[in-house]
Amino acid sequence: MASEVVLLHLLHSPFATRVRIALAEKEVEFESREEDLSNKSPLLLKMNPVNKQIPVLIHKGKPICESLIIVEYIDEVWNHKSPLLPSHPYLRAHARFWGDYIDKKIYPIGRMLWASSDHEEASKKELIEIFKVLEGELGDKPYYGGDTFGFVDVALIPYYAFFHTFEMLGNFSFEAEFPKLVSWAKRCMQKTSVSKSLCDQHKVYEVVLELKKKLVVE
Amino acid sequence: MASEVVLLHLLHSPFATRVRIALAEKEVEFESREEDLSNKSPLLLKMNPVNKQIPVLIHKGKPICESLIIVEYIDEVWNHKSPLLPSHPYLRAHARFWGDYIDKKIYPIGRMLWASSDHEEASKKELIEIFKVLEGELGDKPYYGGDTFGFVDVALIPYYAFFHTFEMLGNFSFEAEFPKLVSWAKRCMQKTSVSKSLCDQHKVYEVVLELKKKLVVE
Numbered sequence: 001m002a003s004e005v006v007l008l009h010l011l012h013s014p015f016a017t018r019v020r021i022a023l024a025e026k027e028v029e030f031e032s033r034e035e036d037l038s039n040k041s042p043l044l045l046k047m048n049p050v051n052k053q054i055p056v057l058i059h060k061g062k063p064i065c066e067s068l069i070i071v072e073y074i075d076e077v078w079n080h081k082s083p084l085l086p087s088h089p090y091l092r093a094h095a096r097f098w099g100d101y102i103d104k105k106i107y108p109i110g111r112m113l114w115a116s117s118d119h120e121e122a123s124k125k126e127l128i129e130i131f132k133v134l135e136g137e138l139g140d141k142p143y144y145g146g147d148t149f150g151f152v153d154v155a156l157i158p159y160y161a162f163f164h165t166f167e168m169l170g171n172f173s174f175e176a177e178f179p180k181l182v183s184w185a186k187r188c189m190q191k192t193s194v195s196k197s198l199c200d201q202h203k204v205y206e207v208v209l210e211l212k213k214k215l216v217v218e
Numbered sequence: 219m220a221s222e223v224v225l226l227h228l229l230h231s232p233f234a235t236r237v238r239i240a241l242a243e244k245e246v247e248f249e250s251r252e253e254d255l256s257n258k259s260p261l262l263l264k265m266n267p268v269n270k271q272i273p274v275l276i277h278k279g280k281p282i283c284e285s286l287i288i289v290e291y292i293d294e295v296w297n298h299k300s301p302l303l304p305s306h307p308y309l310r311a312h313a314r315f316w317g318d319y320i321d322k323k324i325y326p327i328g329r330m331l332w333a334s335s336d337h338e339e340a341s342k343k344e345l346i347e348i349f350k351v352l353e354g355e356l357g358d359k360p361y362y363g364g365d366t367f368g369f370v371d372v373a374l375i376p377y378y379a380f381f382h383t384f385e386m387l388g389n390f391s392f393e394a395e396f397p398k399l400v401s402w403a404k405r406c407m408q409k410t411s412v413s414k415s416l417c418d419q420h421k422v423y424e425v426v427l428e429l430k431k432k433l434v435v436e
Contacts (some may be wrong), residue, residue, distance in 0.1 A: 014402075050319065050351060062308055064308070064311045064315075065315055066314075066315055066318055069311050069314045069315055069318065070311070072310075072311070072314070073307055073308070073310070073311040075308065076307040077307050084371070088279055089291055089294040089295050090277075090282070090288075090291070091292040092291075093282045093287050093290070093292065095286070096284075096287045097282075097283055097284055097287055100284055100287065101268065101269075133268060192368075
């Protein structure tokens with residue numbers, strides 16, 4: 001591990017995508033190590049012995065775990081450009097609140113859609129409710145961060161790669177239901193930091209379908 | 219709402235207890251408004267329309283929600299004394315990691331112990347595993363924050379009020395299983411900020427038993 005910055009990750013993980021975006025925003029070069037979650041590397045188990053999950057950022061040999069905590073760390077360490085969290089404590093708390101909301105809501109409900117054949121209707125309804133709340137918070141701002149791309153944008157935009165999956169499994173159209181959210185996502189995708197970090201929507205859908213086959217006991 | 223700092227809370231909530239401890243550490247006076255969760259106040263619904271949960275700190279009329287986010291906010295705004303998070307980015311990330319671990323692990327498993335009659339054995343085993351990990355992280359340090367009481371201490375110590383409940387429902391002894399954790403908790407309780415903020419262990423057990431009666435369908 002000769003590099004100063006190493007990322008243990010997975011291409012299609014929305015959590016890992018956040019970290020790749022934050023590093024790209026700060027123009028930090030890193031050594032990429034993709035993990036195979038069915039056969040985790042000794043390095044991953046050593047660096048994140050508690051949760052054994054990706055992403056892990058290893059900076060000067062020391063591990064930082066949990067995606068939003070890593071994003072805050074990157075923002076604090078490489079603070080010379082592209083601030084992600086605002087400087088005012090109230091606005092920082094507000095951004096953290098929405099990061100936490102995204103974390104607690106989207107992935108667990110998304111996972112229910114592909115890991116279970118029960119409660120599918122309830123999960124679809126809840127997923128739509130979550131995006132309604134998120135579109136409401138965006139309002140007419142160009143970014144969640146206001147005029148500039150920030151912490152909440154980094155937290156949410158990786159799920160753009162899952163929009164197609166959510167549409168297929170949830171039987172709704174983002175364009176029709178959440179036009180502001182789609183405009184925001186396209187605006188974010190114009191940034192190289194985002195477009196180069198996100199997986200292709202169709203590739204993600206393929207991965208999820210494979211996972212669904214394994215997880216759902218028919 | 220004439221006061222500059224208002225707290226919407228509940229005495230026995232571990233999440234609310236964190237906020238009371240942080241405010242006490244900073245010697246911030248506040249107006250206490252206890253909520254009745256079966257009949258939430260219009261103020262709570264207005265101030266936390268997304269999650270509708272306590273605690274909510276209202277500072278100069280503006281709401282901050284989610285207990286650990288509130289604790290960070292308090293630490294950033296009242297930064298003249300008793301720093302809770304360390305100043306080094308790596309140590310901050312480390313503290314946030316453990317705050318997140320405590321948040322994701324203890325309450326959900328504790329709740330399974332009193333809300334369900336299924337999987338009780340598995341929940342008990344998992345709860346013991348969680349405290350084993352937490353005792354390991356404490357090691358021989360006086361506090362999670364090292365030599366001084368800090369963010370992780372604030373996150374975890376409210377559960378000391380639940381130790382008796384966990385012992386009764388989990389059929390184990392904290393003193394026997396986790397002597398370092400018990401010494402740490404007693405050390406924290408010597409601080410007025412902690413002792414005046416925590417509920418009595420037996421009162422908490424009574425509340426949980428009442429809740430268990432309502433929640434468990436025999």
